[in-house]
């Protein structure tokens with residue numbers, strides 16, 4: 001038996017593969033069973049939020065296509081017609097259990113704006129207090145770029161980790177069509193074995209995780225592992241389980257040793273740093289010398305103007321930028337206290353000179369330690 005944390009807020013991520021029969025037909029029966037299980041769980045877990053994929057798959061079905069289109073605009077059209085269909089199925093299923101659902105469509109851009117990010121949190125809090133189950137998906141129709149670009153969450157595994165951080169969930173359960181995380185993709189390597197528990201996050205894990213091999217899945221196991229890392233950094237435990245049987249959700253929560261459990265939280269990021277690390281889209285880049293690199297990475301100090309050698313991009317006070325060394329390696333991300341124009345004037349100078357150069361001084365630091373996140377917490 002596993003010992004799980006006390007769960008007051010749970011995020012459940014549901015992938016396209018388990019929502020569909022033959023990859024393109026949404027399985028209404030499955031959603032009914034899932035709603036029944038979630039309805040039963042509501043008596044013990046106060047807040048449950050679902051991140052559901054399946055809009056594109058549902059759209060393929062509605063438009064009578066044979067497979068997922070290759071062109072982005074066609075896929076976006078599928079998502080546009082599929083999303084209402086999907087929500088309608090969820091709504092009917094949860095109605096039978098006496099529960100209401102809400103639809104939340106979100107983009108990376110929404111998350112990158114701190115006010116909108118916090119607003120989403122307050123809205124979800126209100127929905128929870130009305131006993132509503134929010135169902136979240138990426139707003140695929142308005143995302144400009146294709147997967148993995150800065151403009152998009154890339155996949156719903158990532159989105160589910162960000163949602164878990166946003167609402168302070170204790171547990172994120174990722175439901176997929178495999179029994180958990182294996183030492184290699186089990187559909188390709190028959191000797192692969194299930195990893196039941198992961199205590200320490202290690203970059204070797206990414207080497208074992210492959211991409212999706214199905215026509216409707218998006219990120220494969222790789223994106224689930226990256227999402228798990230983000231959720232753990234946000235202070236949320238993670239489980240990856242086979243969701244084909246929704247009863248597995250109850251089994252996992254009861255402590256049965258199914259799926260893969262990420263059981264160890266090291267030193268979670270504070271809420272504010274979480275937004276800097278995962279939600280904000282960096283607006284530019286500050287290049288630092290070796291001395292500043294040592295100060296911010298090893299000595300955990302703030303970034304002062306004297307160690308800055310270059311600045312790229314246009315940004316304002318309060319924006320998030322990447323901090324890189326002279327070889328272009330990302331050292332971390334931070335919220336700046338000066339704009340790029342001001343930094344261009346004060347870089348390489350001592351803090352005592354800021355006031356003479358600019359005629360004012362907001363702060364000694366260009367990026368304060370409290371507003372800086374080391375690259376260890378970022379992707380990969």
Ligand SMILES: Nc1ncnc2c1ncn2[C@@H]1O[C@H](COP(=O)(O)OP(=O)(O)O)[C@@H](O)[C@H]1O
Nearest residue numbers: 015016017176182184185210212217218220221
């Ligand atoms: N190490 C691994 N362990 C388990 N599954 C893996 C692994 N590497 C790759 N995969 C693949 O990831 C798939 C699940 O991801 P994906 O197709 O994106 O589904 P979903 O729609 O559930 O997000 C599995 O079906 C499997 O083929």
Ligand SMILES: N[C@@H](CCC(=O)OP(=O)(O)O)C(=O)O
Nearest residue numbers: 016053054055056155156218
């Ligand atoms: N937003 C897309 C799903 C993207 C995605 O990550 O899919 P999946 O790998 O099935 O969770 C949709 O609703 O079709």
